[in-house]
Amino acid sequence: MKTVDLRASLPRRQRVVGLRELSEIGLVVVHCDGRDREPGDDDLAVLKEHAQFHIDKNWGSTAQPAYGDGLMYHFAVTSRAIYETRDLHEVTWHARGANRSGLAIVLPCGFDQAPTAGQIRNLLALLDWLINGRDDLQLEYKDVWGHGELTQYGNDTPCPGASLREWVQNYRRNGPPDDDFPIEGPPTITPEVFSAQLERRKSPALGEASGAYYFDLIASYGLDPAIALAFFGKESEFGSYEHSAVDRTAMAGAKNWGNLRPNPDLNQPPGGRATRRIDSGRYGPFRGYERWEDGLRDWCEKMLSATYRGKPLLGVLNVYAPQSDGNEPAAYAATVHQWVGGWRAQSVDLPRAA
Numbered sequence: 001m002k003t004v005d006l007r008a009s010l011p012r013r014q015r016v017v018g019l020r021e022l023s024e025i026g027l028v029v030v031h032c033d034g035r036d037r038e039p040g041d042d043d044l045a046v047l048k049e050h051a052q053f054h055i056d057k058n059w060g061s062t063a064q065p066a067y068g069d070g071l072m073y074h075f076a077v078t079s080r081a082i083y084e085t086r087d088l089h090e091v092t093w094h095a096r097g098a099n100r101s102g103l104a105i106v107l108p109c110g111f112d113q114a115p116t117a118g119q120i121r122n123l124l125a126l127l128d129w130l131i132n133g134r135d136d137l138q139l140e141y142k143d144v145w146g147h148g149e150l151t152q153y154g155n156d157t158p159c160p161g162a163s164l165r166e167w168v169q170n171y172r173r174n175g176p177p178d179d180d181f182p183i184e185g186p187p188t189i190t191p192e193v194f195s196a197q198l199e200r201r202k203s204p205a206l207g208e209a210s211g212a213y214y215f216d217l218i219a220s221y222g223l224d225p226a227i228a229l230a231f232f233g234k235e236s237e238f239g240s241y242e243h244s245a246v247d248r249t250a251m252a253g254a255k256n257w258g259n260l261r262p263n264p265d266l267n268q269p270p271g272g273r274a275t276r277r278i279d280s281g282r283y284g285p286f287r288g289y290e291r292w293e294d295g296l297r298d299w300c301e302k303m304l305s306a307t308y309r310g311k312p313l314l315g316v317l318n319v320y321a322p323q324s325d326g327n328e329p330a331a332y333a334a335t336v337h338q339w340v341g342g343w344r345a346q347s348v349d350l351p352r353a354a
């Protein structure tokens, strides 16, 4: 992931349209630039040209001309990078009635073009960071809108094009698409973010090995450590069982990363690398392990078994944490989305706005 701060590199005029507190931001407005994207486009040249266009344009509707003070979008997203183009404190003219509250994102893309897969991947990372990764912004999925959708403020425009508009609508209603959270795949967070989370939650697993060790172990199975970490958090609060309803002392000794169940047949071994059965109280029996690593290895192998492999996250959870056991798979998935989104955002080297 490449991120580039272009705030000092694009044409500006002195006058700033207006300044605001970050707490005033309540909307993310997604735009296209309306210019047909070509494969060989030079991102910087395209953005410079557009900034100059916004500076030279008379935005006024009265006899008094009103020229722009720079590119009117705060971020630009191409398949190559996320560009930070304006300070978030600066109000820009980009959507009637929503300038003061709006944070503007532009995807260089024609009205009749669909964004590229790379643009969508980078847009997802940017939105995850804005929504889950920043304490100074109070934004939620429901706050993300396409420019032309803001009809209640008098906006009437094909921007950001039919394809991107539909994508934005889905994102607003459902959050990041479920297929953005495959369990199998390369790591989507850094080992540092993974370890920091275990340390912050005082995970007892760190008493046996480092965060980097568990990270590499998960990755060696071809699974995304971010998802494995989210399961660990959801199942047992990273092994701490801090607010858990199960018998905390018994479960802490289980060293069972994903709260796997034992073989129900008491005459058979408990299953996998487990050495015993643990009675958790009202939630029934779980496998007990000698080491956290053993429980983690069993979880990884379970995810690669025919029951789960290749399924989207919600499909996995419908089996793994079924409603019949008193779980809510959709809520479980939403928590995974939120956590993993936040960790991915921390893993992206985006500059913080001053």
Ligand SMILES: [Zn+2]
Binding pocket: 030, 031, 032, 094, 147, 148, 157, 159, 160
């Ligand atoms: Zn627009």
